[in-house]
Amino acid sequence: MSSRIKKKLEYHSLNVLTWLIVAFVVFPIFWMVKVSLHTNGEILQGITSIAIPDPQWMNYKNLWETVNFGQFFKNSLVICFVTMLVSCLLAILAGYALARYKFPGSGLFGMGIIGTQMIPGIMFLLPIYLLFLKIKDTIGLPMIDTYWGMILVYSAFYTPMSIWIIRSFFVAIPKDLEESARIDGCNRVQAFVRVILPLSLPGIIAMCVYIFLTAWDELLFAWVLTTTPEVQTIPVGIRLFVGQYTNRYDLLMSAATVVTLPVIITFFLTQKYFISGMTAGAVKG
């Protein structure tokens, strides 16, 4: 009897704790949205009240007119989405190879791709730029200021981390599961698709989200490798709201809200696929 009460108490206090954390986490986001509905002057003064006396919905109209934000948005979506697909595919292949085979050089390769993450971006910014120019000079394929140039760089940037993320999931899946599937008559690919993929799906989706959002946030290379608004991404564009002579923090915040909302909605609609409901076999749901 008392243990049931204890359990109930525990259940409820954990729930309270969870929602408290949610409140802490969401507060700055709420603040961002709130700030975006104030005037620039109010923002610069520092806002300390919850109320919004005079919501500035105009900010959401103005932000598209002040800079070419729609185009930046589209560029970011295309570049990040394709990068996500490419990186995800490469990472699953290489991650699987690293998790299941001990081929000569696997250690070197695994460490090597971590090593690439240690190179500070500013060190090879100039070299990449010049390399891209050289590619254009040699084979006539323009790389700078193109979608595929950005996609190539981003895919290469985020694949190594993704490989390690997905590899850690592959490794965690007991090998006997795969082997028993093969005994049941599956070939390697079938075993992969039927056993490994469903089990590691949460990991794969987490990895995809990681790739997408990291690319979504990248500034340094986007800045140097794109020159026209036709290719420039959100991080490049959003910074045009603030600077030496124009400081429209109101528009910056509404732009940030606009950038954040679609991703939030996508999260909300797809979260059940990537966090819950993995019902394959022995795995907890």
Add this chain to the structure above:
Amino acid sequence: MEISRIPEQPQTRNTVATRFKKGFREYRVAYFFILPTFLFMVLVHIFPMIQGIWMSFLKLNQFTLSKFLAAPFAGISNYKDLLFNESNPVRQGLGYALRNTAIYSVVVTIAVMVIGLMVAILLNRDFPGRGIARTAMLLPWVVPSYVVGVLWGFMWQKEGIINYILVDILHLMAEKPFWLIGQNTIWAIIIPTVWRSWPFLMVIFLAGLQTIPEDLYEASKIDGAGRLRQFFSITLPMLKPVIAVQLLFQIINNVYSYNIVAMMFGNGSGYPGKWGDLLMTALQRQTFGYWSFGVGAAASFLLMGAMLIVVGVWYRIFRSELRAE
């Protein structure tokens, strides 16, 4: 250090070529799988990196930059300046940055890992509204980091919302402190970073938790294990590969952190201060602020070397978790 293991074959002569050939035949699939990644790495990382290393041996400043790789050779003077020249102002600035980065990385990494894991466990239960809670917790991750810098910059103001909550509502402090100047700066950059990074860890851990077979918990329950013991005897060991990898990534991410700090102080043009400057902001200043590309590249290369040592240590510790078997 052992990198690969191949069945020993005493009868054939064990040359590199035959071993490669043999290895290649046996692991054709694996090589095929890593080939595209390998090519990407060579093109985008290795090749430019070598140019970068070459840059670190050149005297590259605004007068010689247009010659780029043909700029005058400086030998190891860039490195000597960084490591041994006491009077070199660059070195002094990097000292602060190094200290701050160390504090920042350690605190952020630990905080993010612990909070991420705890909340993942908290969310890995059934309770009303858990879908909403999970989505809500992911939100910080979606906010672009440069916006995080600006947003928190406003929140940290002396007359801003954080001081309002701390002092006027909760009465935790007698006086409103400065956050954006002075020693508190380090917290002003740590807290937003933790706020933004932990959701990713939560997602990863949540995904990891779901690969742990339920029957392990059932079995231990029958043995009479409590929650805490289950956590230490099942959850933690089963998550160890995921934790190992995330630990490394967190260290790397935090050491190379730039956006949030840069945007919080003067829209990227200011100096974050003695307690806010990180290695990346310092390196950026060194390279594009002092126009000293050679020294910047040398510092980058040294940093890379130091980080490789960190990776080596990490690999030693988590070796057994990381090995494919």
Add this chain to the structure above:
Amino acid sequence: MSKRRGSFVLLSLVVVMSMFLSACGGSSNSNSNLSDTDTGTGNTAEGTSKKDVTLTAWIMPNSPKPDKDFMEVMKPYLDQNPNVKLNVTVLDWGSAWTKITTAATSGEGPDILQLGTTWVPAIAAMNGIVDLTDRINDIGGEGNYLPASWETTKIKGQSEVYGIPWFVDARALFYRTDALEKAGLDSATAFKDWDTFKQTLVKLNGIELEGQKMTAFGVPGKNDWNVPHNIFPWIWAAGGNVLNEDNTKVTFNDKTALEGVMYYTGLAHEGLVDKASLEKNSSQIESDFSEGRTAVMVSGAWMIKNFATPPEDGGVGDKTASKNYGVAALPAGPAGPSTFIGGSHLTIFKGTKHQEAAWDVIKYLSGDEAQLAYAKASGQLPAKKTVMDSLTSDPGYKALVEATNYGKSYPAIPQWGPCETALVKYFGNIWDIVAGVSGTYSEESIQKQLDDAANEVSAILNQ
């Protein structure tokens, strides 16, 4: 085991070295080829003119709608020259330098390039922009521009001109006329020199208008993009200077310069500035002024435009301050009045294939009409003196234009960028000391920061 690993390392080293060697020769070749062909075509292709030409311009966000405002100003020209197509890319100030350096290194960039005044000598030394000396008569020559502004179009000590002043950023005092009235002060004498200025601030401090208490002076601290521009006018007014005449020795840490720094930071130390403002940036300080929290601040021409712009468009035209402000030159120090002159120049990028067409555009932008139109759109002072003078019917502009007569700019040396980077750092430390969050405020502690800054700047100069 270790032997096998060794061979792997060796193998990868060989692969990598071979790539490296081939790349090394290759890229330097392609660089020189590029610049050769570029200058070649630049002279010939344009000879026949009236051919269709597409130009690219890189500008900074100088105005509320950077690209649209610029294109609006360019419209009459483009209508008259249908063969010219103009693409404009807006760079943000924070990263513009990175972008421009990369472009200058490779030779691939825009045709027309806006550069901050302090950047021109550096990019010129980098061989990134075209020498315009032979063309300056087209736009009326040196006499049309402020000396302080014109100086920065050249590398100090050389005669070649690399940029044409586009707009000028000059700083002056903005004050609340109603606050002055309430304190019984006369604006004609209140800001005359350092002594009267301080007295004025003391009288204004704590004054109440519309039920709101004001601090006398608004001053941004470390977290700003103008840190050196905020401090140097006071050093100049004290009789100090950045460097000595021939730019070989640092002088901003001598006694007179220290006096200027101590006077300016002393205002904050003595409570005439709200300490909270020392963590703010220029925008926030301007906002404090518009909201009636401060009675005096230092700002530029864009503020006049802000006061005339309604809040829907991001301005502060609805505030009491917008109807009750005046502009005055910075108070004269022991060595007389002074102010900071910055702004931007238009340059032609070295890699361009359309030098003539690019110059034609610059010529147009330097014309009276375009100067005025862009000044209006951006709220900056036009660079051309005659156009500047035409604005003086507005009392605000009048005071600013007068202030430009005492204007100074930084030494036009290629190393200035790094020097400024160093100054940002040490002046930042000074503001931390003033705010009371790092060490105690005294002549010695400030002198120490200036000396450290001087050491670093000397090292840069001696490179």
